[in-house]
Amino acid sequence: MNLSVKNLTKKYGSKTALDQVSFSLDPGIYGLLGPNGAGKSTMINMIAGILRPTAGEILWDGEEIRELDRKYREILGFQPQQPGLYRDFRAKEFLRYMSAVKGLRQTRKEMDKNIDRVLDLVNLRKDAGSMIGAFSGGMKQRLSIAQALLNDPKLLLLDEPTAGLDPKERIRLRNTIATIALDKVVLWTTHIVSDIEYIAREILILKEGKLMRSSEPADLVQEMEGKVFLVPVRPEDVPAWEENALIGNVQKRERDVLLRVISDEYPGGENTEPALEDVYLYYFRERAEEGER
Ligand code: ADP
Numbered sequence: 001m002n003l004s005v006k007n008l009t010k011k012y013g014s015k016t017a018l019d020q021v022s023f024s025l026d027p028g029i030y031g032l033l034g035p036n037g038a039g040k041s042t043m044i045n046m047i048a049g050i051l052r053p054t055a056g057e058i059l060w061d062g063e064e065i066r067e068l069d070r071k072y073r074e075i076l077g078f079q080p081q082q083p084g085l086y087r088d089f090r091a092k093e094f095l096r097y098m099s100a101v102k103g104l105r106q107t108r109k110e111m112d113k114n115i116d117r118v119l120d121l122v123n124l125r126k127d128a129g130s131m132i133g134a135f136s137g138g139m140k141q142r143l144s145i146a147q148a149l150l151n152d153p154k155l156l157l158l159d160e161p162t163a164g165l166d167p168k169e170r171i172r173l174r175n176t177i178a179t180i181a182l183d184k185v186v187l188w189t190t191h192i193v194s195d196i197e198y199i200a201r202e203i204l205i206l207k208e209g210k211l212m213r214s215s216e217p218a219d220l221v222q223e224m225e226g227k228v229f230l231v232p233v234r235p236e237d238v239p240a241w242e243e244n245a246l247i248g249n250v251q252k253r254e255r256d257v258l259l260r261v262i263s264d265e266y267p268g269g270e271n272t273e274p275a276l277e278d279v280y281l282y283y284f285r286e287r288a289e290e291g292e293r
């Protein structure tokens with residue numbers, strides 16, 4: 001079970017949305033992390049086979065996914081960022097329809113049992129008979145994840161699965177995916193560090209179409225060792241700090257403000273333990289870069 005991508009590139013006209021990205025994924029959960037516009041959906045839509053690459057290869061167990069065709073679709077589960085759900089369907093009807101579209105060879109009884117299974121996974125069993133049009137954003141999102149799980153996929157692609165979920169639903173989804181991911185390759189895109197911080201085996205950092213890093217979370221965090229500081233400043237100095245330094249958290253205290261400063265040089269204050277959030281800020285600092293241009 002291996003997904004390999006080699007020099008994967010996508011151009012929309014003259015715009016390069018994904019630029020020669022290569023990686024190889026064995027079973028486990030992988031977080032594809034990057035801000036809006038980084039190219040996450042472009043990449044995942046190509047891996048899902050619904051968007052044609054401009055160049056490069058996508059291989060499942062060493063074979064081109066286009067050549068695998070139906071065999072690939074049998075092992076693939078895909079939750080797109082913009083799910084095409086049918087408002088006038090009930091949740092269960094929609095999942096029956098998707099079971100048919102996916103060509104699952106099942107008796108009606110097996111199909112319904114399987115649908116109950118995926119509804120349980122996303123905690124929607126009690127809403128099975130409700131109209132999708134009446135669902136909240138979080139419920140629609142969970143239904144979209146449920147349809148991706150119908151064929152018990154070996155490769156599960158989740159494009160911003162936590163969008164629209166409340167904190168409790170986020171945690172639940174994280175735990176659900178962690179438990180079912182044992183024998184799967186899961187690629188999970190997000191711009192929210194906490195989604196994947198504790199469950200991802202590796203984090204792939206995508207910036208402006210380029211793969212900047214792919215490392216274990218602990219290694220990424222360790223590289224920030226000695227770069228994160230807690231600096232007490234006067235409240236009136238906060239705007240100047242925000243202008244000139246890379247600031248994570250801002251904590252207002254009784255007499256002063258404690259800034260979390262990410263810096264290669266000593267900015268004052270005390271060194272503190274880095275976290276993945278700091279890594280994200282470090283890679284996606286906007287202000288410093290605009291200055292360089
Ligand atoms: P992400 O999912 O990380 O937010 P996308 O893959 O959606 O990023 O987009 C990457 C870049 O490609 C963005 O600059 C976006 O505007 C551009 N883009 C995406 N889809 C199209 C398209 N169909 N036509 C032209 N440009 C596109």
Ligand code: MG
Nearest residue numbers: 040041042081
């Ligand atoms: Mg996207």
